[in-house]
Amino acid sequence: MISVCIATYNGEKYLEEQLDSILPQMDSCDELIISDDGSKDTTLDIIKRYIAQDHRIKFFRGPGKGVIANFEFAINQSQGEFIFLADQDDVWLPEKVQTTLDFFAAQPKIDLVISDLVIVNEHLEVIEPSYFEYRKVRLGFLHNIVKNKYIGAGMAFRSRLKTRILPIPAKVPMHDMWIGLIAAYRNKSALIPQKLTLYRRHSNNASEINTKASFFQQLKWRCAISYVLFKRIFFNS
Template identity: 80%
Template structure:
């Protein structure tokens, strides 16, 4: 069984495309968990219309405390052996789920994987053919704590990571960075070179490809991350 976790907020423009691309790849026993952060547009109506037709969808009103807490809540509800994270405005390519599951089967010691993405505009026209190439993605704890390349839109992990991941500290810069570093510290992360997601960029994205934060702010975030990882027992 797999769980797909989506955190939604005012996502009516692109949500249907993403839901369709995910649901086509799920089995009868899988689940799509949607946690909404208080949308004021038609997002909830769209979710309800899908949920009435598809029992695999589990819809929750989220904590209303931003994207990190919303993903944390969605992950906490998951019941699957493998957990996929999904943004509300992307599109999954048809082979994403099976390719990811095959990777986990062939790499039993890997707990978390990031698959490559095509960066596209709001009309799904390619901007960059490979997120990995564009961002110079590499594995490794030190590399990613200095310049994070762990991206939730391409992320999936085994459920045994939940005990370390949850709760996600409220002051970390982003949920995917926290999750990725936990797996990376024990060399439990891997990369899938195939582009399996159309990673849509538009005016209302909740995340940035490259941070606009100052150098001082980035240093503060790294300090917060290291402190939180030590407290959680990941760093010793």
């Protein structure tokens, strides 16, 4: 069983296309968890329409505290052995779920994977053919504290990782960075080279590919996440 977790907020423009790319890849026993953070557009109407047609969709009203807390809440609801994170505005390629599950089956010691993505614009036209190449993605705990490359849109992990990543500290820069670093610390992460997601970039994205934060803000983030990481690792060892 897999759980797909989507955190929505005013996602009416692209949500249907994302749902239509995910649902055909899911088995009847799987679940699609949608946590909405107080959308004011037609997002809830879209979700209600899909729920009426598909019993696998489970809807929750999120905590209303931003994207990190919304994803944390969605992950908390998940029941599947494998948890996939999904943005509301991307498109999954048809082989994403099966390719990811095959990788996990071949690598039983790996807790978390990140698959490559194609960076596209709002019309799904290619901007960069490989996120991995564009961002020079590589694994490593210290490397990704200094310059994070872990991306939730390509992320899936085993449910046994939940006890280590939850709760997600409020002061971390982004949920995917936290989750990736927790897995990386124990060398339990891996990269899937196949491009399995169309990663859509537009004017209303909740995250940035390249941060515009100042050097001092980034340094503050790194200090904060280093503190909570080592605190979590120490007490959960």
